Amino acid sequence: MSEDWGIGLFRSVEIALIALFVMGVAVIVAVIYTLHEIAHINQWGVIALGVLVGSIGLGKILSHIAIEPLKEHFYHLDRFSKETLHELNLPINTITANVEMLRKTHIDEKSQKRLERIELAAKMLKERYNELDYLIQKQMEREVIKNFDLKELIEERFVFLNGLYPSVEWDIRCESFLVDLDPIGMAKVIDNLVDNGVKYSPTEPYITIKLFNNAMSICDRGCGMDEVTLMKIFDSYYQSDKTMAGYGIGLGLVKRYCDRHRIVLSVQSQVGEGTCITLDLPRKKNG
Known part of the structure; x- marks a missing residue:
């Protein structure tokens, strides 16, 4: 059509x-x-x-x-x-x-x-x-909400991502944390954040994934972003560097997933030093 x-x-x-x-x-x-x-x-x-x-x-x-x-x-x-x-x-x-x-x-x-x-x-x-x-x-x-250990999901995605990006140096430090979320969507969130970290790390990509208390952070040592770019990164189809592969969709999907599941999303970035994206996760419901 x-x-x-x-x-x-x-x-x-x-x-x-x-x-x-x-x-x-x-x-x-x-x-x-x-x-x-x-x-x-x-x-x-x-x-x-x-x-x-x-x-x-x-x-x-x-x-x-x-x-x-x-x-x-x-x-x-x-x-x-x-x-x-x-x-x-x-x-x-x-x-x-x-x-x-x-x-x-x-x-x-x-x-x-x-x-x-x-x-x-x-x-x-x-x-x-x-x-x-x-x-x-x-x-x-509707999404299927399950109770699972986010640490296990991170480890599962690491096995795949490590094969996909053999040149990446990883620093993964996680503790067990039970969540009630859609695991497939959460896997896509992790993949997209790592993919962006690798994509914008022109040489010797270094990715850190941490999970402590109810906060998961994925950080890189890439080119970083200025304040103007930070205001636009979650817009659909926006790309700060048009030479990069992709369509500017990944971070928009991440933002929509976080909004849908009441996950507080925050970004810290400095030009030339890298970017760190933190997800403050809802705690497991009692009962």
Whole structure:
């Protein structure tokens, strides 16, 4: 579906609504005039009742005209998203399977490094696939809130992220902390914050993850941000450096997740020194 098609659809709906509204008002005025001047009905209560019934009918017609095209538009968009997501899974799995087969026949160091890069790219695609799948599922049904140890989730994500970013030096210090949250969404929060820390650490990335009491912090020693940038980082599609890969969506997702689960999000950053993002987490409910 092209952008022009969507604009044309909404413009047609707008024109139809305006035309119908004008016609409806004209019909109501004509009915009042007919009842009062021609039929000589002077009971304004009866006239008002007729106008009310006519207004309700007009409202139903207007709402139907406005909503039906939107419902159809979003239905096709939703179906297209799901079908595209499903089709993405096959090539990702094919790449992964063939890399494993090639490892057995290409044993020289140069070939192995190339295969590692291909495998790394496939892992990144798989993560984006999982993220899109999560977002679509979340729109279809409410998030599943579970009680889990955040320390274990951090350790689980570290195993994956360490393979994804082999050049990163890690400092992870966590204590057990039970939370009642959506674990899949929380995993995406950790991944996005680490990904940004690595992305904006041009040389020798150093990532610190700490979890003490009810606060989790993820810090880097990257390029940092000035005050103007700090005010915009959670805006959708904003990127402080346009040369970086990505679409400026990750931190927006983090902010929405934190707002939804009443997690207080704070950012400290200095240009040339790095950035530290802290999440003050809600404590586990009693009972």
